[in-house]
Amino acid sequence: MKNKLPVRVVQLTEAQAREVQAFGFEVTKIVCDIYLITFKETTS
Numbered sequence: 001m002k003n004k005l006p007v008r009v010v011q012l013t014e015a016q017a018r019e020v021q022a023f024g025f026e027v028t029k030i031v032c033d034i035y036l037i038t039f040k041e042t043t044s
Contacts, residue, residue, distance in 0.1 A: 006039045 012020065012027075012035050021027045026038035 005041060008037045008039075010035055010037060 009030065011033050013033065017027050017029070017035050020035075020037060024040055026040065028036040028038070030036055
């Protein structure tokens with residue numbers, strides 16, 4: 001059974017999207033200024 005990663009659809013500028021990506025999140029552009037952020041699994 002696969003664990004679903006939390007995702008969030010947010011409105012970002014391209015600069016903000018790059019910042020989010022720099023934190024290690026996966027950012028997928030849907031349409032202009034709308035991005036899907038996939039939070040990476042954190043293993044402790």
